Amino acid sequence: MLLTFCFTVNQMSAQLLDNLRVGLESNMAWYNDDKRTGPFFDGENNDGDEHVRVNSYLKLDYDFLENFTATVQIESYEPLALLNYSPNFEGTDFGIYSLNYRSDKLEASAGHYYEQFGSGLILRNWEDRQLGLNNALLGGRVKYMPTNFLSLTGLYGKQRVGFETADSDIFGFNTEIDISNIFKFENSSLNLGISYVGRQEKTDIEEPNFDELTNAFSGRIDFSKGNFYANAEYVTKSDDVFVINGQVINSFVNPGNALLFNTGFSKKGFGLDATFRRLENMGFFSEREKTGNVFLENNINFTPALTKQHDYLLTNIFVYQAQSQVVFADPELMEAGEIGGQIDVFYNIKKGTALGGKYGTKLAFNASYWAGLKGDYDFDNLTYDVDYFGFGEKYFSDVSLEIRKKWNKKMNSIFYYVNQYYNQRTIEDNFSGEQIKTNIIVGETFYKFGRIGQSVRLELQKLWSNTENHDWVGGTIEYNASPRLSFYVNDIYNSGTDSSTSENHYYNFGGSYNKGATRFSLNYGRQRAGLVCVGGVCRFVPEATGLSASLLMSF
Amino acid sequence: MKYLFAAFFISISLLMHSQEFPDINLNNLDGNSISVKALTDSSDIKIFSFWATWCVPCINELDAIADVYEDWQDETNVELIAVSTDDARTKKRVIPLVNGKGWEYQILLDENQDLKRALNINVLPYVVVVKNGEIIHTRTGYTPGSEEELYEVVKEHSK
Numbered sequence: 052m053l054l055t056f057c058f059t060v061n062q063m064s065a066q067l068l069d070n071l072r073v074g075l076e077s078n079m080a081w082y083n084d085d086k087r088t089g090p091f092f093d094g095e096n097n098d099g100d101e102h103v104r105v106n107s108y109l110k111l112d113y114d115f116l117e118n119f120t121a122t123v124q125i126e127s128y129e130p131l132a133l134l135n136y137s138p139n140f141e142g143t144d145f146g147i148y149s150l151n152y153r154s155d156k157l158e159a160s161a162g163h164y165y166e167q168f169g170s171g172l173i174l175r176n177w178e179d180r181q182l183g184l185n186n187a188l189l190g191g192r193v194k195y196m197p198t199n200f201l202s203l204t205g206l207y208g209k210q211r212v213g214f215e216t217a218d219s220d221i222f223g224f225n226t227e228i229d230i231s232n233i234f235k236f237e238n239s240s241l242n243l244g245i246s247y248v249g250r251q252e253k254t255d256i257e258e259p260n261f262d263e264l265t266n267a268f269s270g271r272i273d274f275s276k277g278n279f280y281a282n283a284e285y286v287t288k289s290d291d292v293f294v295i296n297g298q299v300i301n302s303f304v305n306p307g308n309a310l311l312f313n314t315g316f317s318k319k320g321f322g323l324d325a326t327f328r329r330l331e332n333m334g335f336f337s338e339r340e341k342t343g344n345v346f347l348e349n350n351i352n353f354t355p356a357l358t359k360q361h362d363y364l365l366t367n368i369f370v371y372q373a374q375s376q377v378v379f380a381d382p383e384l385m386e387a388g389e390i391g392g393q394i395d396v397f398y399n400i401k402k403g404t405a406l407g408g409k410y411g412t413k414l415a416f417n418a419s420y421w422a423g424l425k426g427d428y429d430f431d432n433l434t435y436d437v438d439y440f441g442f443g444e445k446y447f448s449d450v451s452l453e454i455r456k457k458w459n460k461k462m463n464s465i466f467y468y469v470n471q472y473y474n475q476r477t478i479e480d481n482f483s484g485e486q487i488k489t490n491i492i493v494g495e496t497f498y499k500f501g502r503i504g505q506s507v508r509l510e511l512q513k514l515w516s517n518t519e520n521h522d523w524v525g526g527t528i529e530y531n532a533s534p535r536l537s538f539y540v541n542d543i544y545n546s547g548t549d550s551s552t553s554e555n556h557y558y559n560f561g562g563s564y565n566k567g568a569t570r571f572s573l574n575y576g577r578q579r580a581g582l583v584c585v586g587g588v589c590r591f592v593p594e595a596t597g598l599s600a601s602l603l604m605s606f
Numbered sequence: 607m608k609y610l611f612a613a614f615f616i617s618i619s620l621l622m623h624s625q626e627f628p629d630i631n632l633n634n635l636d637g638n639s640i641s642v643k644a645l646t647d648s649s650d651i652k653i654f655s656f657w658a659t660w661c662v663p664c665i666n667e668l669d670a671i672a673d674v675y676e677d678w679q680d681e682t683n684v685e686l687i688a689v690s691t692d693d694a695r696t697k698k699r700v701i702p703l704v705n706g707k708g709w710e711y712q713i714l715l716d717e718n719q720d721l722k723r724a725l726n727i728n729v730l731p732y733v734v735v736v737k738n739g740e741i742i743h744t745r746t747g748y749t750p751g752s753e754e755e756l757y758e759v760v761k762e763h764s765k
Binding site for chain 2: 076319415
């Protein structure tokens with residue numbers, strides 16, 4: 052009897068657990084005082100005592116009754132969040148909770164949800180724990196797909212900020228129409244999309260020159276035929292007020308708009324892609340006063356920098372960030388948006404040719420150029436009048452070439468060259484910023500030896516610039532003992548005169564252990580003050596020295 | 607609350623088990639919606655490799671497998687589905703990159719990271735091996751040569 056009971060309970064719990072997915076992430080830092088860069092101090096929380104910080108996330112998804120999923124995410128920032136996370140992430144609480152229904156034609160969510168319309172130019176809700184970003188909406192969403200060519204989405208919510216929500220209401224509606232499915236196109240595809248997003252936020256301003264409800268509309272078209280594709284998106288935003296340092300300037304009200312065009316052609320061994328984008332006054336926040344905040348909170352839309360995202364230490368010192376907002380900081384520093392584009396070419400030199408060698412050679416080329424909007428800017432009267440296709444002051448350019456070569460079964464190399472122009476004054480809104488031009492080369496080789504998974508990787512980097520401030524060199528050595536266990540050491544060093552980084556070694560060393568979906572890593576080192584960038588969005592992190600550990604698990 | 611959190615974590619970690627693949631639709635490169643659940647309900651082994659155009663080790667891994675992919679398919683009928691987690695910033699680079707490199711994988715786009723989130727993936731590259739809808743192997747990160755170990759897993763389960 053008892054045995055049967057135990058067996059049943061066991062069976063039941065096994066069945067219950069089969070439908071449960073669990074993810075755990077815990078990131079710990081122990082910040083030290085540093086002889087060279089000074090004692091530990093957290094300016095955001097005005098704290099110099101809490102040297103040990105832990106950010107933890109536990110997420111549970113439970114599937115039940117065939118069509119339902121319940122999700123909760125508990126987050127903990129104890130005793131305080133890691134350096135330069137928003138002070139709104141404090142303590143331990145439920146960060147996300149939701150109940151979702153899903154069938155072939157209907158999806159419904161109550162609670163927190165993540166939504167994206169089109170490319171996100173009008174609406175994107177997402178999470179990035181490294182950036183300290185979670186702008187999910189809390190409310191309800193319904194998606195209905197009555198036929199195979201039509202999809203409709205309606206949503207309402209308040210945006211998540213820390214463990215609270217923003218003091219505004221967000222409404223959204225989206226339609227996707229698959230024209231090629233209606234007319235049964237044989238070998239081409241044509242899709243249309245139309246979206247609306249509204250922000251309703253009360254204001255304390257007397258006689259405001261703007262409405263409490265701000266409306267944004269987006270129209271999209273997406274075409275492809277064989278090896279060719281092209282797509283375009285246009286967004287307009289109704290009158291929105293200018294904000295500087297959290298202050299609403301009632302006399303400075305403008306509409307916004309965005310245009311995105313992308314086209315490409317590819318066949319086996321060759322790929323080409325070109326993008327053009329123009330943004331004018333396209334900052335869109337769930338609270339007007341939070342416009343341009345450094346913690347990336349309250350973002351309704353997503354306007355990433357359309358440049359190549361590099362993956363090496365020295366190529367990530369001067370990183371472009373999209374200039375989507377109006378900036379009137381000074382008569383010499385006025386912006387209304389950005390205009391520019393980028394081109395990518397991928398080419399595979401065939402095996403057996405002189406340049407291809409035995410295994411072929413892979414090339415990737417990227418070039419991007421971004422500038423301000425050309426026009427007349429009047430600082431005293433707070434007005435601007437910009438041309439639609441005029442290129443103003445240059446903000447940024449980047450040209451890069453990557454060559455990947457496999458020499459033999461044991462050895463591969465990557466050669467990487469980058470040339471950048473970085474207008475520090477306009478990108479960072481820094482009055483004394485320089486015009487920085489850099490050339491960067493990176494060489495990387497890995498060599499396999501011994502048993503399966505054993506290898507070494509060596510990476511050398513050098514950055515030259517036109518200013519005396521920046522002259523960097525860097526390197527990485529990595530030893531992989533097996534597919535599970537790795538160790539690394541890296542260091543970058545600036546022999547230039549830049550007051551904040553000059554003659555400091557930014558070294559790091561550590562290791563990681565992976566087993567299945569579990570990963571544990573341990574690092575010690577000195578972090579350079581600068582941008583942490585993920586998916587085209589960057590957040591500033593201060594200089595810090597210390598031990599960090601990270602544990603990831605899912606089951 | 608924080609003690610509850612710790613207690614919960616400890617009890618959960620005692621109950622580790624093999625999980626089922628979540629039911630989510632993703633677009634392929636032709637803009638068609640593909641059910642990942644339907645893909646995994648197969649007695650042939652499917653490898654889901656989560657990658658992004660900006661992730662150097664991800665590209666290293668997919669390049670390395672591309673060199674031996676034909677042999678893998680002939681011997682075990684395995685299929686690799688490369689799930690791009692690129693968002694609006696870098697998504698445009700997926701098609702030219704895949705064709706430029708001549709990869710023969712099925713490509714799915716997880717643009718707002720719905721599948722990545724459902725599987726609680728935090729670090730790329732990330733590989734999930736599935737058979738009959740059940741996850742039989744996962745791996746985080748890539749070091750040169752790891753693909754050989756991955757193939758050992760595939761061979762073992764394809765019998």
